[in-house]
Amino acid sequence: MLVGREPQLAELRKAARQPPAVVLIEGEAGVGKTRLIKEWLAEPELRGTAVLTGQCSPLREPLPFGPVIEALADAGRYLPESTPLSPVTGALRPLLPELADRLPPPLAPLGDRRQERHRVFRGLRDLLAGLGPAVLVLDDLHWLDSGTRELLRFLADRLPEHLRLVLSYRREDLADPDAPTIVLPAACSPLRLALTPLTVDQVAELVAAVDYPAPTGGFAEYLHAQTMGLPLAVEESLGLLRDRQRRATDPALVPLPDALTVPTALRDALLERSSRLSRSARRLLYAAAILTNPATEGTLCRVAGVTARHCPAALAELIGRGLLGPGPGDRYGFRHGLARQAVHDSLSEPTRRALHRRAVAALMNLDPRPLGQLAHHCRHAGLHTEWQHYAEAAADQAIDLGDDETAAQLLQEVVARADLDLDARVRIALKLGQAALTGLNHSEAITILRHTLAEADLPTAARGELRLYLGVLLRNQVRQTEAGRAELEQAVDELSHRPELAARAMASLGAPYLTDRQQLPDHLRWLARAGETAAHASDSDVTAVVVANRAAALISTGDPAGWRLLDAEAQPLLYVNGAWAAVCVGRYADAHMLLDAAGRLVTDSPGSYLGCALTGTALMHDLATGQWEGLSARARQVAAENADVPAVAAEARLVLGSLAMATGDLRAARDHLGQCAGSIPVAVAGHGGLARLATVEGDWRRGYHQISRGLALVRDKGAWCWAAELLPIAVTVVARAGNGHRAAEKLLAEVAEGLAGRETPLADVALLAGRALAAEAAGELATAAQQHAEAARGYDALPRPYAAALAYEAQGRCLVALGADGDAPLAEAVRRFESLRASWDLGRCRQLLRSLGGRLPHRRGRRGYGGQLSPREEEVVRLVRSGLTNREVAEALFLSPRTVEAHVARVLRKLGLPSRRTLTESGPDADG
Known part of the structure; x- marks a missing residue:
């Protein structure tokens, strides 16, 4: 019986009736996420629906999109015989041999890793669409790898019509508990369910549901206090207490333990139950605890040292006692991570080490070998040489597959060891530096690169390459621009015989948009030199980097030669850099086209550094061109997710600060604008x-x-x-x-x-606007009014609607000061501010127009909002929630305090809230 989860189950039922849908389920270990999903999947309304399940693992294998591929391995039985699959699903043949008889013929190679990956993404989406009504469940998203994260972003933005995507995770096990688990597109709008521990009454209901003969007098309160209301802990504790009563002469006389705490409750229950297992079953249980990931019966037997004759009965015993359970692909594992951890922790260190050695021997016989798991078990078995070998091999495989995040994690662990010889440390540090350039986890990589460079006997070429990676990371990722410049300049000298790497260093030194005490001509000289050097290199990737950096530098500083470089072969970096540069100079139509082109090429890596840069540029473009609907929410998400990418975080903060200023939230504007050091x-x-x-x-x-x-x-x-x-x-x-x-x-x-x-x-338009303001300051109001009008038209042509509205307001202000009729430009400014929902500017401009007796723009009657909040009420709510008093809200919106009080009263009535204080605690976020 499912207890205490009726509201969440109702939400899931609703999602089932309204596909496509994305559901995020959050909760700590043992709180019942998996049980809730299973209960929902058993609903009659899902009968006939394809149900696919995959699980993320703490032991990552450098295999593409492992959890999704695991889930789809069983998709063949759901595919309709009569409906042919999209030809692009032929790209999935190497990943899904189980579906070889159902998939179209394989596709010809494209020769480009990014394009191949994008084609696989499309194939996976089309395969899911071909299933018809389907549920894809992915558990333990806190262990999500970067490749699967990018795939889920792709799917969430293009959900097949009949798919429900259900994702569960533990926030406390995230690398950053304050950040979202997965960067979902802003338009996705997932259903988010948070499971909390059971209350005392719910614990009592659970006790009654399992028909436990509970003692009278506060038993539920006792059990709730000892298990913290975690359903799994409650169930295991009841099992322990039931066993104790069963073995007692008089069950009524069995006292409750003084302490029955989590995880002690689970540990006591599991260990007491395992002590009554047969010898073979107990050894299988220990093997499952060491392996971490679900394993086949054969692998479990080999690690446990149990003969094939005894293994089936032992496995059935474990399943019958609820200790292990079957999973996809004929694999078996613990029903819950807490249970596995309790058994694992009970093993002595020598026992663990011996089991890890057996795991190594068993996994080496698999084809293909699970390199990541082998590295893990070698490390914990004390096989350090073998650990280094498998970790490096797994990292190489991850790099080949574009999973730089996994590669960097594996390499960081190995290179941090002090007993590696110099050649090994240098080799691994070079791989780490290369992987870190396109990943986002760079702080540890920088430390390791610096330590390796401190070696006295490094070969000059290796030293130069390490400096190149370190310098780029320092300049681009952590904005230590002077330190990065110094490393890169030394790298150029040390790489004199390696033109492809020297050109990379020069191209980075040629980036002019960082504060590094170099002027624009210095950067342009570096870029010219990089182009000459790259001409002697045979690496097309280096040429692409040099061209992209040159294009961005020239376009962003107004040199038309930069646009000619965009005629080169389509490259994501070229388009991303070009779009950013176009935004800098106000060529927004060109920026829009480049953003679209870059988006098609970077679809496979939205979580990479390049994907993050593209996201930041898109925010800046939409701010400038007045596409403000939902922009604040997008910018908040980007700022939160890119705290370790200073340039992108700064762009998001600029957007947030600008929007806050336009809506009168001056406190938020000051906070965000003060964090724009990009x-x-x-x-x-x-x-x-x-x-x-x-x-x-x-x-x-x-x-x-x-x-x-x-x-x-x-x-x-x-x-x-x-x-x-x-x-x-x-x-x-x-x-x-x-x-x-x-x-x-x-x-x-x-x-x-x-x-x-x-x-x-x-x-150019800003210069015209500046001249108009200078003329206004000098009292030359007629000239100023004319120049403000020209500036407004110039901003409109870009387009920059917010700047144009300010210019129209300034024109009206000058005309009024001259004693002329300023109603028309002021009314135009009001219309522009209103369309942008720039409430602070709108209030100021309306107040000026009213004071002149001018007529406000006609809005074709006043809309009624019924029980919903009006736009003005939403503005009031947002400012109240930001901490402003009614008087401060009135000043921000150019209203009277009495009017604001009336707005607040209507908001409280519509939302059913008793006081203004409850509005600040639970009112809706009406911002963007």
């Missing part, structure tokens, strides 16, 4: 946002400080096109807090000189 263009934009925030709060001195910091970054690099986001507010601040409008004119002249001869559409 690339120079992003950092400069962050300083501009903080300067605007300071002026709003009346602190012009602080605003001038932010402007000075932003301008210093641009001057030091000599790339004035990157001042576009900063320039309008810089002119306002310099004219007010600096030396008047003459200082503003001097700044504008400096920017104009820096932009001369460059193709920088965004900076």
Whole structure:
């Protein structure tokens, strides 16, 4: 009987009726995730549905998409005979030999690892679609490997029509418990179920359900306190107590133990039950505990040292006692990880070591050999030489399959050993550095690379290659730009006889968007030298990196030669870099096309560094072009998931800060904009946002400080096109807090000189907007109004709708100051702000228009929202939840405190909440 999970079961039933669906089930070990799923799968409404199950493992094998492939191995019995599969499913033949008779002919090789992987993703999706109504269950997602993570992202964004994807995990076992388990597309909207321990009443219900003769007087309270309400612990504890009563002369006189705690409750129950097993069954149980992953009967027998004659009966005994259970592929394992851990921990160290040695011998006979498992068992068996061999072999296999994350983990463990000889340490460190470049787990790799470089007897070529990997990681992943530059410059000298690697180092030194005390001409010289060096190399990947870096540097600084480089062969890095550069200069239509092209090429690796960079660029593009619907939620997710990728996290923070400013959440804006220390263009934009925030709060001195910091970054690099986001507010601040409008004119002249001869559409319009603001500061209002109108049209052409709205507002403000009619531009600004839901700017502009007696834009009648929150009420909720008082909300939205109080009262009534305090604790997040 399933106890205490009725609400979650009801949600699962609802998901079953409304495919496609993604369900995430979270809960600690023993809380009943697997039991809930099994109960749901037994529902009558799922009768006839294909049910496929796979399990992630703590012992990762460098095999592609293992849990999904494991689940699909049994798909043949569900495939309709009459419906042919998509031809692209022929790509799955090497992965699913069990379906060879059902799959189309194999496909010709593409010759590109990324494209091959993308084709496999498409094949897996089409195979799932061919099943018709289906449920794919993947357990233990906290052990998810990077390849399967990328596949799930792909599937979640393109779910077959009749598929329900169910994913379970333990948050406490995640590498980062505060981060999501899997990076799902924002449009996926999964159902999230969190299972918590049982209450005292639910424990009592469970006791009654298993027909346990419980003592009277507080037994449920006792059991709840001792097991923390975990269903598995309750069941095992009841089994232990029942056994004790069964063996007693008078069961009524058996006292309750003073302590029956988790995991002691499980350990006592399991060990007491295992003590009554036959000798063969007990040895099989120990073998299963050592193997960790479910294993075949033959493997269990060989590791346990049980003869084939005794094995079936021993295995049946374990299954009958509920200690082991059958799984996919005729494999057997523990019903629960807690049970396995309890048995494993009960074994003495010599016993464990002997079992690990037997596991090595058994697994070596398998074809193919499970390299990751062999490495694990060799390590724990004390076979250090063999461990190094299998770990390195597994890492090589992982690199070939594109699973750099698994490769880096295996190599880090091995290279950290002090007793490896120098050649082995260098060889493994080189592989680790290469894997870390495209992975996201780089902190340990940097430490190991530095330790290896400290060796006195390193060959010069190896030292140069290690410096290359270290320098790129320092510059790109952790933003230690000066340290990275120093390593790369030394690497260039040490790699003089290896042109393909020397060109890589030069290309990285040519990236101009980092703060490293080099100016733009220095970077361009490095890039030119990299191109010349790459011409002598035969490695096409190196050529692609050099071309991509050159294109980004030239496009992002307004050199039209960069666009000609995009005619080269399609490469994901080239398109990702090109899209980012196009956003920098305001060529948004080009950026959109490049983002689409890059997205098609990077589909197979959304969780890689390249995929993360693409995500950050897409956020920046959508912020600029006014595609704000859902943008805040996407940016929050990207910021949380990329805390260890500073450049991408900074882009997400800039988006969040800009949106918070537009909606009046000034506290959040200050917090996010203060975390924009990424690339120079992003950092400069962050300083501009903080300067605007300071002026709003009346602190012009602080605003001038932010402007000075932003301008210093641009001057030091000599790339004035990157001042576009900063320039309008810089002119306002310099004219007010600096030396008047003459200082503003001097700044504008400096920017104009820096932009001369460059193709920088965004900076050109920003220069026009800056001149309009300078004229306004000088009292030349007619000129200012005309230039603001030109700037608004220029921003519209890019398009930059938010900047255009500000320019229309400024035009109206100047016309009003002249005594002319400013209603039309102000009304246009109101319309633009309203379409963007920029409530803070909207309130300010409406207030100005009302004060002039102007008419607000007609909205074709007022919409009724019934029991739902209106957009204005959602804005009020979000600001209240951010910690603002009613008066502060009123100031942010340009409303009266009484109006805000009325909004809050309506919100409480609609949501059925008793007080404003409960709104801050449980109200909806209405932001984006």
